[in-house]
Amino acid sequence: MINRQGKIHIVIKICCFASILISLSLLIELKYNENCASVIEKAEDTYADDYFNHSKLSEQLSGEHEIDEEPINSPQEVVLKKIQILESQVRVIHEQVKATRDE
The missing domain is CATH 1.20.5 (Single alpha-helices involved in coiled-coils or other helix-helix interfaces)
Structure with a gap:
């Protein structure tokens, strides 16, 4: 049989274990959020690069005129x-x- 002090000791261990689990959960969530942020940043960079390349191509194409077309x-x-x-x-x-x- 567990005495009162033993029960308190078990409750303390459970609370410590729970706080460790919560800390691990927060750490995993933080790491997940960092990974998500990294993925989002890479996607934004790729989108920006594509937009820049498309803009440059559009400028080049708009700069070229057909033979029978007068320049603006x-x-x-x-x-x-x-x-x-x-x-x-x-x-x-x-x-x-x-x-x-x-x-």
Whole structure:
């Protein structure tokens, strides 16, 4: 038969064992969460790499034009082209005026 002190000793051992099990459970859960975080980070990195590579490919493809397709110009390029046309027209008019004065 177990006396009162023996019962207390058994209860203490059970509590210690339970706390060890809880600690192990928390440690396993922590390790599992670390592994999950690692897997998630790897998946995010892979997704980011794929997105970056796709973006670079899209830029290259959008930069290429078909033979019969005219390139799309930026607003600055359009204005520059108009200025060049205007300068050339002014030059022609200036030459015509100069030619009529010389006559």
